[in-house]
Amino acid sequence: MSDPAAEGGTSRGPGPVLATALTGLLCLIWGSTWLVIREGLRDLPPFSSATMRFALAAVLMAGVAHFLARHEGGVRPPRWLVLVQGGVNFALSYGIVYWAEQVLPSALTSILWGVYPLIMAVCAHFGLPGERLRRVHGAGFLLGFAGVVLLCATDVREIGPDAVRASLVLLVSPLVVAIATTLIKRHGGRASSLLLNRDGLFVGAALLAATAFATERGAPLEWTGRAVFSVVYLAVVGTVLTFGVYFWLLRHAPAYKLSVIPYVTPVVAVLLGAAVGGEAIGPTTIAAMLLILVGVLFVTRPAGA
Numbered sequence: 001m002s003d004p005a006a007e008g009g010t011s012r013g014p015g016p017v018l019a020t021a022l023t024g025l026l027c028l029i030w031g032s033t034w035l036v037i038r039e040g041l042r043d044l045p046p047f048s049s050a051t052m053r054f055a056l057a058a059v060l061m062a063g064v065a066h067f068l069a070r071h072e073g074g075v076r077p078p079r080w081l082v083l084v085q086g087g088v089n090f091a092l093s094y095g096i097v098y099w100a101e102q103v104l105p106s107a108l109t110s111i112l113w114g115v116y117p118l119i120m121a122v123c124a125h126f127g128l129p130g131e132r133l134r135r136v137h138g139a140g141f142l143l144g145f146a147g148v149v150l151l152c153a154t155d156v157r158e159i160g161p162d163a164v165r166a167s168l169v170l171l172v173s174p175l176v177v178a179i180a181t182t183l184i185k186r187h188g189g190r191a192s193s194l195l196l197n198r199d200g201l202f203v204g205a206a207l208l209a210a211t212a213f214a215t216e217r218g219a220p221l222e223w224t225g226r227a228v229f230s231v232v233y234l235a236v237v238g239t240v241l242t243f244g245v246y247f248w249l250l251r252h253a254p255a256y257k258l259s260v261i262p263y264v265t266p267v268v269a270v271l272l273g274a275a276v277g278g279e280a281i282g283p284t285t286i287a288a289m290l291l292i293l294v295g296v297l298f299v300t301r302p303a304g305a
Contacts, residue, residue, distance in 0.1 A: 022245050026261055031268020033238040034106035035277050037098060040230025043222040046098035047212035051205055052231045054090060057239035058201035064240065065194040074192030077199065081188050085196055086203025088180040093173045095208060100170040103163050105279040108155055110269035111147075111289045112167055116174035117263065117296045118144045120181065127182040133299070140298025147291030154284040185250060193247035201239070263296050 040049050077085075101109050118141055124131035148171070156167045188196060221227075246261075266289055273279035 019249060022249060023261060024264075026242055026246055027264035028268060029237055029242050030261065031110070031265040032272055033234060034101070034110040034265075034269040035272045036230050036233055036238065038101050038106040038109075038273075038277065040227055040234070041098065041102055043224045043227035044230070045212070045216045045219040045221070046102055047095060047208055048216050048219065048221060049227075049231065050094050050098045051208040051212050053234045053239065054094070054201050054205035054208060056231065056235035058198065058205050060236060060240045061194070061198040061201050061244070064244065065192075065198040069192050069194045074195070075190050077188055077191035077196040081184060081191065082196060082199040082203060084180050084183050085200030087207060088176050089184075090200055090204025091207035091211075093177045093180075094204070095211060096170060096173040100166040100173075103159065103166040104156070104170065105159075105273060106277060107266075107270040107273035107279050107281060107285065108151065108167070109170060110266045110273075111151060111285070111292060112170055113174050114263075114266040114289070114292045114296065115144050115148060115171065116178060117300055119174050119178040121299045123178045123182040124185075127186055137299045140295040140300075142295070143298065144292045144295030147288040147293075147295065150284060150291065151288035155282065155288070181250070184247070193250070194244060197240075197243050197247060263293055263300070266293065 037049075044052075097109065097113070104112075121131075121133055121137065125133040152164060152167055156163045184196070270281055270285070270289060274281045
């Protein structure tokens with residue numbers, strides 16, 4: 001039996017109102033995931049926690065794809081693109097985030113990851129026709145870089161040398177996601193986002209499981225209510241729902257426009273980190289976040305604005 005949508009089909013993009021509403025929903029959900037990851041790591045080792053999240057998400061996405069892929073339309077994604085999605089966007093990127101949040105507070109992690117739109121804009125400039133940067137965007141990159149330097153020199157440094165190393169490794173995560181997203185945007189325009197995510201989630205879960213087996217054998221797994229909530233919430237809401245919506249939107253909107261989602265998510269993450277997680281948010285935290293977000297605003301504003 002062939003997969004739904006394997007023979008192609010048509011897909012109607014969202015209207016502007018629906019696209020805006022879905023983008024706002026993604027901002028709220030992804031803004032909450034940073035704290036939920038951090039809380040789950042109190043009871044579960046990082047790669048094991050990520051494995052269970054993506055394994056559960058893969059099973060759920062398989063069910064969703066079975067019923068909705070034909071309605072969505074699109075062709076079956078090529079295997080190499082599935083490997084990019086699962087190996088880079090899921091396993092490598094999220095493996096780094098989970099590992100880094102053992103040391104870094106969720107708010108700082110989200111702010112540092114907020115440089116993603118800047119990196120995405122560079123990748124789109126070189127890899128996507130029609131999404132070229134202009135000289136005026138240079139100010140945005142300088143502001144974003146200044147925000148990262150400020151945060152690493154103050155808040156991150158105060159935590160300790162392990163946090164500095166973790167922050168530098170963390171910056172690899174948005175870099176590889178930007179590269180992978182550019183490839184998906186360029187070569188996956190006709191592919192079913194549901195099938196791409198379904199297959200990618202299985203690949204990501206397998207790679208994370210192999211990493212957990214190699215590095216976390218014998219590590220304690222405490223299945224507290226907090227741990228269960230973390231895995232289930234991140235799998236159902238933070239993965240199946242969000243990535244299904246995001247990569248559907250990605251087929252119909254410029255990549256740099258969707259990359260403004262991290263412009264809002266750090267704000268949500270900082271507020272939740274302070275209000276719910278009890279994380280310390282100081283003047284330098286806010287200043288660094290504003291520098292990065294203003295830099296994002298400069299880089300992602302439309303041509304001629």
